[in-house]
Amino acid sequence: MKWLEPQPVDVPLELQAAVGGHALVAQALVRRGISTPQAALAFLDPAQYTPTPPWELPDMDLAVRRLQDALARGERILVWGDFDTDGLTATAVLVEALRALGGQVDWYVPDRRIESHGVHWHSLQPFLGRGARVLLTCDTGITAHEPLALARNAGLDVIVTDHHALPPALPTALAIVNPNRLPEGHPLHYLSGVGVAYELAVGLGVPERGLDLAGLGLVADVVPQRGEVRYLVQRGLQALHRAERVGVQALLEVAEVDPASVDEDHIAFSLAPRLNALGRLAHASAGVELFLTDDLARARAIAAEMEVLNVRRQFLSRQVTAAARELALRDRSAASAPVWVLAQPHWPAAVLGIAAGRLAERFYRPVVLIANPPGETARGSARSIPGVDIRAALAQHSALFGSFGGHPMAAGFSLSEERVPELRRALIASMGAQVGAARPERELPVEAYFSLPELDLELLGQVSRLAPFGAGNPALTLATQQVRIASHKTIGRTGEHRRLALTDAQGHTQEVLWWQSADLPLPDGAFDLAYVLRANEFAGERRLQLQWVDARGAERPLVELAPAAAIEVADYRSLLQPLPDLRALWDAGTTQLWAEGLDVTGFPARGRHQLQPGPVLAVWTPPPGPREWEQALRRVGPQQAYLFAVDAALDAPEAFLRRLGGLVKHALVVYAGRLEWEALAAATGQRAETVRAGVRWLEARGQMALVAREEGAVYVSAGGRRDEGAQRSAWAELCELLRETAAYRAYWRGAEGRRLVGGR
Numbered sequence: 199m200k201w202l203e204p205q206p207v208d209v210p211l212e213l214q215a216a217v218g219g220h221a222l223v224a225q226a227l228v229r230r231g232i233s234t235p236q237a238a239l240a241f242l243d244p245a246q247y248t249p250t251p252p253w254e255l256p257d258m259d260l261a262v263r264r265l266q267d268a269l270a271r272g273e274r275i276l277v278w279g280d281f282d283t284d285g286l287t288a289t290a291v292l293v294e295a296l297r298a299l300g301g302q303v304d305w306y307v308p309d310r311r312i313e314s315h316g317v318h319w320h321s322l323q324p325f326l327g328r329g330a331r332v333l334l335t336c337d338t339g340i341t342a343h344e345p346l347a348l349a350r351n352a353g354l355d356v357i358v359t360d361h362h363a364l365p366p367a368l369p370t371a372l373a374i375v376n377p378n379r380l381p382e383g384h385p386l387h388y389l390s391g392v393g394v395a396y397e398l399a400v401g402l403g404v405p406e407r408g409l410d411l412a413g414l415g416l417v418a419d420v421v422p423q424r425g426e427v428r429y430l431v432q433r434g435l436q437a438l439h440r441a442e443r444v445g446v447q448a449l450l451e452v453a454e455v456d457p458a459s460v461d462e463d464h465i466a467f468s469l470a471p472r473l474n475a476l477g478r479l480a481h482a483s484a485g486v487e488l489f490l491t492d493d494l495a496r497a498r499a500i501a502a503e504m505e506v507l508n509v510r511r512q513f514l515s516r517q518v519t520a521a522a523r524e525l526a527l528r529d530r531s532a533a534s535a536p537v538w539v540l541a542q543p544h545w546p547a548a549v550l551g552i553a554a555g556r557l558a559e560r561f562y563r564p565v566v567l568i569a570n571p572p573g574e575t576a577r578g579s580a581r582s583i584p585g586v587d588i589r590a591a592l593a594q595h596s597a598l599f600g601s602f603g604g605h606p607m608a609a610g611f612s613l614s615e616e617r618v619p620e621l622r623r624a625l626i627a628s629m630g631a632q633v634g635a636a637r638p639e640r641e642l643p644v645e646a647y648f649s650l651p652e653l654d655l656e657l658l659g660q661v662s663r664l665a666p667f668g669a670g671n672p673a674l675t676l677a678t679q680q681v682r683i684a685s686h687k688t689i690g691r692t693g694e695h696r697r698l699a700l701t702d703a704q705g706h707t708q709e710v711l712w713w714q715s716a717d718l719p720l721p722d723g724a725f726d727l728a729y730v731l732r733a734n735e736f737a738g739e740r741r742l743q744l745q746w747v748d749a750r751g752a753e754r755p756l757v758e759l760a761p762a763a764a765i766e767v768a769d770y771r772s773l774l775q776p777l778p779d780l781r782a783l784w785d786a787g788t789t790q791l792w793a794e795g796l797d798v799t800g801f802p803a804r805g806r807h808q809l810q811p812g813p814v815l816a817v818w819t820p821p822p823g824p825r826e827w828e829q830a831l832r833r834v835g836p837q838q839a840y841l842f843a844v845d846a847a848l849d850a851p852e853a854f855l856r857r858l859g860g861l862v863k864h865a866l867v868v869y870a871g872r873l874e875w876e877a878l879a880a881a882t883g884q885r886a887e888t889v890r891a892g893v894r895w896l897e898a899r900g901q902m903a904l905v906a907r908e909e910g911a912v913y914v915s916a917g918g919r920r921d922e923g924a925q926r927s928a929w930a931e932l933c934e935l936l937r938e939t940a941a942y943r944a945y946w947r948g949a950e951g952r953r954l955v956g957g958r
Contacts, residue, residue, distance in 0.1 A: 199748050201677075201728065202643040213238055220660035222646055226674055227664075229645075242663055244432040250385040250425070252397035257373035261357045262401040264332065264372055269301050273331035276354075277305040278317055279486065280337040280391065281477030283470040287415035288336035288359075288395035290489035291408035295399035298407065304330065307486060310477045311548065314601060314612070317342040319349075326352055335359060337391025340376055341603065343369045359394045361421075363605060385425030388670070390416050393430060410437035410446055411489060417462050418470035422670030431666050435460060445488040448497035449473075452505045459735065462666040472501075475508040478548035511549060516692070518545050518553040522567055524904075526557075528894055528924045537591075537629040539622040541568035541576070551579035551608065556714075562640045564588050564629060570615045575600060578621075580609045585638055586629070595624045642728055642748055645674045650681070650706040655742055658731045673730040675747055678702070680724050688716050698746075700727065709734075712746035722829060725751045765836060767951040771843035783816060783840055792830060793818035795846030795857070795883025805880025809833045816840040820943040822885045827946070831955065839955055843947045846883045849940040851933055857882050858892045862902055862914065871905065871914045884939060891932040898924035 207228045214224045216235035227238050239246040252258050268275055275296055279289030289305055296303045304325055308318060317339055333354045339346065340360040346369045349356055356371040364378050375398065377389045389397065392415030396408050413434015421427055441447050441457035450457055453468045460469075476482045480503070488500045522540050526532045538557065550567040557565040558581040566588075570576035582588035587606040596602055598621050602611040613621060648657075653676075667673040678700075684707060686698040696712040710729065712718075727749050734743040770776050777799075783789055784801065790812045793803035798818055806826060809815075815836040820843050821827040831839075848854045861881055865873050878889045893912070896902050903918035946954065 199640045199642050201750060202641055204644055204646050223660055223663055226645060230671065244429050247429045249429060252401040255375050255377060255386055255397060256379040257375050258401055260373035261375050261398060264355055264357060265402060268332045269299050272302060274302045274304060274329045275332045275334055276325045276330040277303060278333060278335045279305065279307045280315060281307050281310045281482035283418035283473045284391045284415040285337035286473060286482060286485040287411040288392040289486050291392060291395040291399055291411050292334060292336055294408060294490060295402055295404040298404055299402060304328065305486060307483045309481050315603060317345040319345040322349060330354060332357065336395045341365045346371060359398060361389055361391050361394055388422045388424050388427045390419035390421045392416060393427060396430065409434050410443055413438055414465055414469065417465040417668060420669050423668045424670050435666060443489065444492060444494045444497045448501035452501045462668055472504050472508045475511040476504055478511055479507045514546050515549040515552040518549055519556050522553055522557060528927050535626055536633045537564040537566060537625055539566045539625055541570045541618050543571045545569040547577040551581065554579050554581040558583055566625065568618055570618050572615065574615060575612050576615045576618055577612050582607050583638060586633060591625060591628045591632055594628045595621060642675060644677045644728060647677050647679060650678060650702050650708050653708060653742060655740065658733060658742055661731050675728050675730055677726060677728045679726045681727055682724055683720060686720065708744055710744040710746050721749050725749045765955040766838045767955055768840045769951045771841050771947055776842050776844065780816065789814045789816050790834060791816045791818055794880050795819055795848045806830055807876040807880055811835050813837045818842045818844050819846050819883055820946045822883060822939045823942050826885065841951055848883055849936050851936055854882060854884065854936060855892060859896060862896060866916055872911055873914060874911045876910060888935040888939065891928055891935055895925060895928035895932055898928050
């Protein structure tokens with residue numbers, strides 16, 4: 199990740215005077231293009247913002263007039279929504295507003311598992327028999343040419359409210375209310391589906407009522423917080439704090455969120471995923487009922503069902519994410535591929551988008567995941583990264599799809615199962631042409647640097663004035679230089695996160711949360727940390743907490759981290775029979791023996807993970823790489839180093855795999871199949887990545903199967919499915935890694951001793 203250092207900005211004196219507080223706030227506003235006192239105050243305080251009249255949305259007057267006629271005549275109105283949080287909240291806002299005006303209103307949300315997004319004629323027909331006269335869509339309909347034409351022919355007046363990208367030709371309808379028909383920069387241009395629905399409710403004369411739902415849907419749909427969007431999110435959060443709607447009360451209860459503290463993060467990471475779980479694994483219509491009911495008992499029953507589905511959704515998404523990650527990393531060609539296109543027949547289509555999003559974020563490349571059961575229609579979800587238009591890349595191959603839709607950052611499609619390989623080849627080619635030779639590099643704008651003592655609740659309060667954060671208004675990323683990890687532990691239901699304590703050179707400490715980090719390496723030694731500020735409420739006490747964003751400088755030259763030149767070196771690497779010399783050294787006391795990949799008869803040797811600080815280190819077997827060697831020296835901090843160079847003879851693939859296979863069999867019998875990466879690396883005298891490649895080879899050969907993962911370890915079972923392609927890929931990777939290790943050991947055996955420990 200490339201850090202973008204904070205650049206000086208010219209803050210007008212009148213802006214700083216109007217904003218007040220910490221100078222960081224005014225600087226951040228200017229960097230966001232807000233440079234006048236009026237604009238700054240309107241950004242910070244919704245009471246200072248002048249709402250934009252809903253009539254500025256194209257066709258809003260036509261939509262309102264037709265709905266008012268329907269209300270006056272007692273005509274039935276059908277509200278047709280969508281199954282994500284934006285669509286559910288939009289549906290509830292319109293149904294509630296029209297019923298408040300005395301309307302006869304039906305509503306329908308498609309079944310994601312059967313129908314997918316959009317308007318479907320076969321599901322629309324039953325409402326014609328019930329007397330529907332007006333079809334009002336929300337968060338959908340802008341590309342539904344055929345079903346809307348059929349609806350008009352059947353006598354329905356069609357009003358489309360949507361926010362998705364405009365097609366080349368608009369569907370035939372009485373009114374099309376879509377903010378994309380406004381120029382970019384217009385305050386209403388960035389509204390989501392529920393934002394458009396709320397503006398329509400305002401136009402009908404029912405303001406305020408749906409603000410809580412507008413806030414939910416706007417945050418969940420990740421639309422830019424500009425103009426009316428930011429204003430409605432601010433007002434929506436205020437309404438959510440009051441939690442007057444029984445459905446909101448029930449939702450907050452199951453999510454264990456205090457209404458008074460609801461913020462955009464609670465919506466994005468706790469509330470919206472629960473609502474989305476309904477549409478992914480059941481029928482989303484219960485979400486609309488949740489928001490419309492006045493019965494708290496019924497609302498709690500729906501919320502309880504939602505909670506069960508959300509737990510299942512979390513489990514399935516973790517499974518698919520882990521499986522897709524393994525599938526990609528087995529393929530060495532994936533490292534240079536501009537996009538990952540992965541398919542498995544047993545993946546549940548409902549969670550593909552979640553898994554693709556996590557992988558795109560983790561590996562910073564577009565990811566396409568496809569469920570392709572034999573003989574059935576394959577369904578896929580794509581997620582991208584900023585600056586790479588995944589929808590445009592997919593659109594180049596639209597002839598392959600049965601259905602297709604999305605936007606630059608996310609898309610979904612269906613196609614016949616046998617065309618998946620063709621799509622993979624085509625998409626890699628078109629994405630490569632779009633991206634070019636250089637892969638996109640993640641950029642991290644750093645707002646300012648602070649020392650640990652400068653971080654306090656007062657600073658958090660100042661930064662929070664810029665909230666709510668989100669698209670178009672990212673949270674401020676701050677940074678601190680030269681910190682170290684004092685302690686860490688895994689947290690979360692499955693141990694997927696970390697809580698760490700950091701310390702600086704003066705001994706100041708600070709707590710940090712690092713989400714989804716359990717399988718990531720920790721920085722070694724001093725490093726710079728980028729983070730955002732958060733508050734932690736516990737037992738009535740409010741404390742500052744940092745949220746880890748990125749670290750740099752973890753890899754430091756040895757001479758910078760330890761006074762390596764002071765280490766006294768005794769060189770025994772040329773001895774043919776070194777055991778007597780080791781015995782004499784051992785008998786002198788205080789010696790720690792580091793040996794890996796073989797037993798040293800009569801001596802209690804240690805692996806790298808067992809080394810302790812001490813004055814004397816005897817190195818029996820050459821280390822497998824420079825990183826492992828430097829880490830050992832840091833861990834021990836010896837004053838004297840005795841260098842031996844006994845060959846464990848495990849750098850040939852066959853010998854290494856025999857040793858690894860024996861260790862796996864032993865773990866199956868003694869440790870219930872638990873393999874610790876550090877222990878395996880030490881037992882084979884190899885790097886951790888070499889051991890992982892070896893385990894992948896054993897798995898692809900059918901000798902074992904991965905069952906579960908935890909921090910630093912995996913669980914395996916005997917037997918498995920043979921995969922010759924994966925076996926070849928793992929073998930090639932393994933041979934390359936072993937060649938690298940053999941080359942480093944050869945260097946280590948011949949290099950001058952003092953140079954090896956950092957001396958000159």
